[in-house]
Amino acid sequence: MKAKEIAKLLKAVPITYTLWDEYAQEREFTKAFATDLMSDVLAMCQDDFDITVLITGLAADQTFRTLEMLDMTFAILVRGKYPPDEFIQMAVDMDIVLLGTDYSMYEACGILYANGLGGAI
Amino acid sequence: MEVVFHQDYVVERDDYASAGRVSSDIKRTLKKIGFSPKVMRRIAVASYESEINMLIHAWGGDITMDIFDDGTVKLVFKDPGPGIEDIEKALTPGWSTASEKARAMGFGAGMGLPNILRVSDEFDIQSGKDGTTLTLSFRSDV
Known part of the structure; x- marks a missing residue:
């Protein structure tokens, strides 16, 4: 599923808007993982992190550190949460595209799963 | 075996604002070398x-x-304490003694040590009142 389709389904808006260019919108993601616990993200056993999107409610710097460690580049922040400016800058510096949606994590996962985005393990 | 690169890092007590910076630096160094x-x-x-x-x-x-x-x-991680009370429990997935502060950072899932054990080729942990030393080795194709 293209990033722009994920954004449309979740009525999501870019938070790292400088990175939300045509290239980012056209990128394909085929898996998703949802949690607020970063060690759960770090416990994933797979190699294709570059096509996995993280859905989280954790608007903290450690979200971006975790993504950086795993070479993940795309995250959706749920429930209308918005990180402080310095954390957004951190995400930009790490080339991490961050979108925000007003949907809850449960709703966001349900919508994406129903539209064919499978779960990462 | 001969050491071809050596680097020391310090993690300051309660410096939560810098959490993860050393690991970011380590990853950048490994990338430069070509891992x-x-x-x-x-x-x-x-x-x-x-x-x-x-x-x-x-x-x-x-x-x-x-x-x-x-x-x-x-990699060697050496801290001055207070030590791990029960290493066996700490290695059990889901077991956690993390504080509210840690949970607010997104940690405390009880997956820390199990994750470390899973990704390491060699894992040794020694812990007592004077602190904990964790020694990890990773084989690579570089």
């Missing part, structure tokens, strides 16, 4: 979990990284 993404991720995951543990469970500490001529990477 494969798969090996880098394993080392980064172990380093990051260990660094966070030093902050949320200990009073900071020292990290050293040695890279050997055969591509082996050795």
